[in-house]
Amino acid sequence: MKKNKKLLLVLSIVGLSALLWLGMFFRLPYYIESPGGAADVRHVLTVNGQEDSEPGSYNFVYVHVQQATAFQLLAAYLNPTMDIRSEEETTGGANNDDYFRIAQFYMETSQNMAKYQGLTLAGKDVSLDFFGVYVLSLTEDSTFREILNIADTVVSINGETFESSADLIKYVSSLELGSSVTVGYISAGQQYEADGSIIKLSNGKNGIGITLVDHTEVDSSVPIEFQTGNIGGPSAGLMFTLSIYTQLADPDLRDGRIIAGTGTIEQDGSVGDIGGADKKVLSAAQAGATVFFVPNNPVDEKILKENPDAKTNYEEAMEMVRQEKLDIEVVPVTNVQEAIDYLEKTKSE
The missing domain is CATH 2.30.42.10 (PDZ domain)
Incomplete structure (x- = not known):
């Protein structure tokens, strides 16, 4: 009888340990998106071989994405600043290696568009091939x-x-x-x-x-170098563009402010929508930014038909600002010139 009890106890401990191990380490076909952080553009970008030593900073913000365990899913479910997405929604069916490569292609295009727009706005000779x-x-x-x-x-x-x-x-x-x-x-x-x-x-x-x-490739006599490493995706395009333009045309445009933002940059200077605007504004506020640029393009009619509650990136960001009572100025933009005009208009006297 005692042997049976001991065996049952051992089996129970083994079973519980296995469940705990699965809950902590076994990855499920779901991903968690959470606020990732903010990074000073100067850490990844050099313009004309010069150091940008003016006060203040431009910061690109990012979302942290991880494949979830059961315990992580539970924690994310209870945290209103995190989202749970299926593997198909997150990767589009690509494996991890391909998903990373795709993100790198988006980053490459983002950098080239930022170079082209920044140089064009600064009045420099540039072509985009x-x-x-x-x-x-x-x-x-x-x-x-x-x-x-x-x-x-x-x-x-x-x-x-x-x-x-x-x-x-x-x-x-x-x-x-x-x-x-x-x-x-x-x-x-x-x-x-x-x-x-x-x-x-x-x-x-x-x-x-x-x-x-x-x-694409950019052809210009002004050397612009990026060192983004494993960072991927297109959403830093707007902040890259502002940094390039500022260093070449208006060095005091930041006016000592900590500025963050998100949005793709297109060949015509328009700012495209991104994912995770709510998490990115939270990351910006936590990093001490006082200004946050965010796309404000109308929601596509097809998306609205499927989801009448769909929000613009600006609306998503403002919802998080109200929810978390963030102390940050959220500035909606549809093109890079609007961001430049705002910074120029709001500089201190």
Whole structure:
């Protein structure tokens, strides 16, 4: 009888230990998004080989993303500043290596657009060379799914080349559903062509079923160097642009302020939407920023039909400000010039 009790006790301890181990270390197909922090742009950016020693700082903010254990999921569920997302929502079906590579492509494009915009606004000679679009992923029904791979560059459609990804998308969407299409692409340094057909995309438009980002290079006599390491994604574009412009054209624009912000930067200077605006404004406030720039673009009508409660990035940020009673000025912008004008107008006398 005593032996049975001892055995039951041992089995119970082993079972409990196994459950605790699973709860603490076994990764589930869910990810947690939480406020990550803020970083001074000067730590990753050098303009014209000069040190930016003016008072104040520009800071890009980021979201921390981690694959969750059961215990972490429980903690996130109880924390209103964290979000739980499925693996598909977070990675788009990509494995961890591909997910990292995609983030790096977004960062590369963000840096090039920031260079181009910052130099242009500062009145410097600069050109932006467009080489095509990087392939980031393919839809399940794309006829190019077994042909194109992540990191391939699409350079032509039906022999036509383009000046921007917007032009490429416009051309492809004009083609008839089901019609044949020839894609020219570069893979591992070699140029190829492949035939497929036009399909209907989830947004209702015609296309070839790829997620893409611009493959560009900037040509200028002004050297601009980035050292972003493992940091990925496009959302630091606005702050990169402001930093480049300030150092070249208006060194006292910061006026000693700790300034943070988020938003992609496009070739025309517009500021694009990002994810996690609520978490990023919290990171900015915790880092001591007094100003936070955030995109304020209208919510797409298709998204509103599916989710009538969808918010703009600005609305998301303001909801967190009210919830956490943050002491920070949230400034909505749709282009980089609006951010520059705000900083100029609000400089101390």
